[in-house]
Amino acid sequence: MPVITILRGFKVHYAVLDAFLMANGLVETFGHPPVGTDYDNIAKLLDSKMGDTYVGKGARVVIPGHGPGYSSTFAYVAYGWMHVYAHRELDLETQIPKDCPLEFEKLRKEILSFEDDKNVRAWQKVDETGRMGLYIVYTENRNWVPKGFYEPAEGPVICEECNETCKSPSDRRCHLAHSHGIEIQPYELPEI
Numbered sequence: 001m002p003v004i005t006i007l008r009g010f011k012v013h014y015a016v017l018d019a020f021l022m023a024n025g026l027v028e029t030f031g032h033p034p035v036g037t038d039y040d041n042i043a044k045l046l047d048s049k050m051g052d053t054y055v056g057k058g059a060r061v062v063i064p065g066h067g068p069g070y071s072s073t074f075a076y077v078a079y080g081w082m083h084v085y086a087h088r089e090l091d092l093e094t095q096i097p098k099d100c101p102l103e104f105e106k107l108r109k110e111i112l113s114f115e116d117d118k119n120v121r122a123w124q125k126v127d128e129t130g131r132m133g134l135y136i137v138y139t140e141n142r143n144w145v146p147k148g149f150y151e152p153a154e155g156p157v158i159c160e161e162c163n164e165t166c167k168s169p170s171d172r173r174c175h176l177a178h179s180h181g182i183e184i185q186p187y188e189l190p191e192i
């Protein structure tokens with residue numbers, strides 16, 4: 001199921017991101033959206049790179065996806081993000097603040113340091129690499145899609161609202177309802 005993500009962060013050629021991921025013991029994306037445990041492992045790595053001084057939601061990798069057989073040139077690394085499954089009110093100033101955390105800027109420099117001749121081919125060095133901005137990305141990530149359309153087979157699942165780890169998808173539904181007032185009924189298009 002597709003999900004739209006509105007994010008603040010930077011875009012980078014996927015080859016640069018892949019070199020960073022491999023240097024840290026994770027698998028390459030090859031320009032495809034990471035799903036399941038791959039997505040969670042990348043989230044954990046980025047969070048750990050932000051260090052102990054950082055307080056906030058962490059960082060995420062978001063890669064555009066549009067059907068089988070296609071892959072993206074770019075991946076996005078975000079310090080602020082919001083997923084839109086069906087429809088949702090948007091308040092950019094509070095939900096996706098413009099201020100970039102210092103820890104994220106350090107992470108950005110570390111990832112961009114992998115853009116060298118060893119890791120990245122000449123045609124993979126593109127002008128837009130590293131550019132910060134506000135982006136809208138159409139992608140597929142089944143972790144984000146509410147119950148009734150697709151449910152991951154097992155947990156744990158990260159709550160995208162507060163980053164808490166829920167031990168199963170149904171626990172996440174309860175958590176969303178109790179902690180964030182987001183009620184998701186089966187077969188109802190949620191405002192999320």
Ligand SMILES: [Zn+2]
Nearest residue numbers: 159161162164
């Ligand atoms: Zn939460």
